Amino acid sequence: MRRTPKDTEESARRISRRGVILGGTQLAVMGILAFRMRFMQVERADQFRLLAEENRIxxxxxxxxxxxxxxxxxxxxxxxxxxxxxxxxxxxxxxxxxxxxxxxxxxxxxxxxxxxxxxxxxxxxxxxxxxxxxxxxxxxxxxxxxxxxxxxxxxxxxxxxxxxxxxxxxxxxxxxxxxxxxxxxxxxxxxxxxxxxxxxxxxxxxxxxxxxxxxxxxxxxxxxxxxxxxxxxxxxxxxxxxxxxxxxxTVDAGLQNFMEARMAGESAAAVVVDTIDGDVLGIASAPSFDPNKFVRGISLADYRALTENPYRPLANKTVQGAYPPGSTFKMVTALAALEAGVLSPEETVWCPGFKEVGGRRFHCWRRGGHGHVNLHESLQQSCDVFYYDVAERVGIEKITEVANRLGLGIRHDLPLSAVSQGLTPNKAWKRAYRDAEWVVGDTLNAAIGQGFVLASPLQLAVMTARIASGRSVTPRLVKSIDGIEQPSGAGDPLGLSPVHLARIRRGMDAVSNSRRGTAYRSRVVDPGLAMAGKTGTSQVRSITAAERAAGVFRNEDLPWERRDHALFVCFAPVEAPRIAVSVVVEHGGGGSTAAAPIARDIALRALHGDLPPLSAYPERQRWEVEERFDKLPLRPSEPPKNTGRSRA
Structure with missing residues (x-):
């Protein structure tokens, strides 16, 4: 059947409309694809370039x-x-x-x-x-x-x-x-x-x-x-x-090496502080260890040797060690009594060898006593009974206040591990930590640096520097960071009477430089280098009444770990103090025999800048000193090396 012209015209119109729709759809799809390609290739090019490079970079x-x-x-x-x-x-x-x-x-x-x-x-x-x-x-x-x-x-x-x-x-x-x-x-x-x-x-x-x-x-x-x-x-x-x-x-490598060598064979610690600006010139703990072994990987045998050594070489005794300061604390008790007005410099106390309080005897180190002694003589001869007497009058609160002002019982902010705060106790402390009331016997023990009192060698050096300078000297270990000088440790005046401080300094002078002084054998005969000091011996065991009656055991007759600690503090030169030194020899016995000779050698090395001159020692001791120096395991002095900031 033949199609009419009208049907043909309608069919052509439909085909044209479909073609337009199909063509439009194709154009829209192509447009979207083109836009997407532009978005990915242009606007997000950096992101996709990075993702591609991460596959190979x-x-x-x-x-x-x-x-x-x-x-x-x-x-x-x-x-x-x-x-x-x-x-x-x-x-x-x-x-x-x-x-x-x-x-x-x-x-x-x-x-x-x-x-x-x-x-x-x-x-x-x-x-x-x-x-x-x-x-x-x-x-x-x-x-x-x-x-x-x-x-x-x-x-x-x-x-x-x-x-x-x-x-x-x-x-x-x-x-x-x-x-x-x-x-x-x-x-x-x-x-x-x-x-x-x-x-x-x-x-x-x-x-x-x-x-x-x-x-x-x-x-x-x-x-x-x-x-x-x-x-x-x-x-x-x-x-x-x-x-x-x-x-x-702030430390001096040469002085540090001398200190370590001088204390070789001992379990000991020593600190040297500049009395003017607080710089820590030397701070040595013996025995020591080689830190390079830890960097490279220490063997089990080497590590066991360190941890099982009774002298504790891994411990930094200068700041971690807290010891009863013994008689080196007597300057604190004396200053507290003078400042409180309960003691005059010329007042005397009778020492029969003990003081009885509440039916208990507190003994002096000298069994027969010292007789009548004043402040100067009590420091010179280290009479315990004198300090029992004045402590009973002044009380623990005043003693602790002065101790804190002198740097004891204070944690000094040095960049070292486990810096000890020590302990300067009072009544509130005992109630809080011992759940008991303070008694007079506690005060008497504290007066001579025993009982609850504890101090580190660093604190003892700071105490001595403050007594010598009259200022609140603060220890400083970092001198500069990238060439920028760090704040000085020279502090403000202590707020203690200069007259009272001068009395204490004269008593310490007598300890080292008068014939009856407990450290006279360790004196310095060169007037320009002479030192003033104080001996100390702190007990680590209790002495029973039976032992006192039979005769107290000598330290050398006891096992090492039961012997007394030996202490000595000093400043030098006497007339114009520049350095303060503290030495603690663990279980060394008496401070005058074990600690004072070491402190004298260290002080002279710090002042002289080289091996101490024999002329500074008493003539009869020079051969002994020379022989000791010849045996010291000193490191040869070398010029500074470039240890490199290599960027290899």
Whole structure:
């Protein structure tokens, strides 16, 4: 049947409408695709370019060079040395066990090192480089580089590791560094990304730990190109980090070495403080240890030898040790009585060898007593009964107040580990911590530095410096940070009577320089270097009435750990004090025989700037002193070395 012209016209109209709709739809789709392509290629080009490059580019942190530490004259105490190591990146390695097995055939790897590396790699993010072995020789590193094609994800690197050129001399002051532990991370709310790098070293003790924020520095970054199997092709760019700050300490390396050598064979501590500005010139604890062993990985045998040594070489006795100060505390009691007005300088007290209070006898160190003694003679001869008597009058509250003003019972803010506050007790303290009331006997014991009273060698040196200067001298250990001088420790006047302080200083002068003084044998005969001091002996055991009746055991007849501690404090020169010294010899016996000779040698070394001159010693002692100095294990003096801030 033939179609009419009208039907043909209607059919053509329908076809044209469908074509328009179809064409419009195609144009719309093409427009959307074009717009999307423009959006992805132009507007989001940077994002997709970055995603593409991340397939072949790794960004890694560059540990900064740790800040250096020097003594007051620029002698290096802590530096950095080059350290060759091998690192593994898990995401580039593929089969970690196979890679470690291949590596073990090239460089010497112990089974425990492989196991430790395997565990470390498993617990770290896939992109974090893990150090498998370090402190390799150049030959070992070269062997790994030559075999690089067969070791995907395994890379030799060179970095910096800490080194302590003076070894044990500064172990307790500078401390040492070690790898970041889980415990270290647990103490931080927002840890530095650097701390996530396996075997990254941070300060563990001493200045290294307390000044970590200054010494660590800021990390840098580098972009490296890797191929399909994870081998590094090239370094694209590098942004160096900010190195840590350099520290200059107040200590004198030569004096420190002399102090350590002089106390060799003892369990002892000594501190030297500048009486003018509070600089800590020397702060030695004996015996010491080599901190380099901790950085490199100390063996079990070496560590056990340190922890099982009864002389406790790991403890910094200068600030951690809290000892009964014994008779070195008598200046505090005397000043409290003078300031309170309950004692006049010429007043005498009768000493029959004991004082009886409440049916209990408090004994003097001299069994037969000292007879009538005044303030000057009580210090000179260290009469205990004199201080029992005046303490009963002045009371513990005044004694503790003066002790605090002189720096005892105060935690001095030095960047050292576990600085002790010591203890200057009073009535409130005993109620709070012993749940008991204070009694008169407590006051009498405290008056001679026994009972509850405790002080560190640092605190005793500060006390002596304040007595010598009349100012609230504050100890300072950090002299400058990156060349910026730190605040001085020269304090304000103590607020104690200059007349009373002068009386105490004259009594200390008599201790060392009068024939009846307890430290006369340790006097200095050179008037320009003469010292004033105070001996002290603190008991570590109770003496029973039966033992007193039969005769008190001599220290040399007792086991070492039951002998008395020996103490001595001094300042010098007498007429114009420049230094204050404290010495504590654990279980050394008497302060006059064990501690005073050491303190005299240290004081003379600090004042003279070199080995003490024999002319400063009494003539009859010079041969003995010379022989002792010849045997000292002193370190040869060397010019300052450049321990390097290498960026290799």
């Amino acid at each position: 790794n960004i890694r942190l560059i540990p900064p060079a740790r800040g250096l530490i020097f003594d007051r004259y620029g002698v290096p105490l802590a530096g950095n040395e080059q350290n060759y190591r091998i690192v593994v990146v898990r995401e580039d390695t593929g089969d970690v066990d196979e890679a470690l097995a291949k590596l073990a055939r090239i460089v010497p790897l112990e089974p425990d090192e492989i196991e430790r590396a395997r565990k470390e790699i498993a617990r770290r993010s896939p992109f974090v480089p893990v150090t498998v072995v370090d402190r390799l020789s150049w030959d070992d590193v070269a062997q790994v580089a030559v075999n690089a094609p067969a070791l995907p994800g395994v890379t030799p690197e060179v970095g910096l590791s800490r080194v302590y050129p003076l070894g044990s001399d500064f172990a307790h002051i500078v401390g040492y560094v070690g790898p970041v532990s889980d415990y270290d991370l647990s103490k931080l709310e927002d840890p530095d990304p650097l701390l996530q790098i396996p075997r990254f070293q941070i300060g563990k003790t001493g200045v290294e730990a307390k000044m970590e924020g200054d010494l660590r520095g800021k990390a840098g970054t580098k972009r490296i190109e890797v191929n399909a199997v994870g081998r590094v092709i090239r370094e694209l760019d590098r942004i160096d980090g900010q190195p840590g700050s350099d520290l200059q300490l």
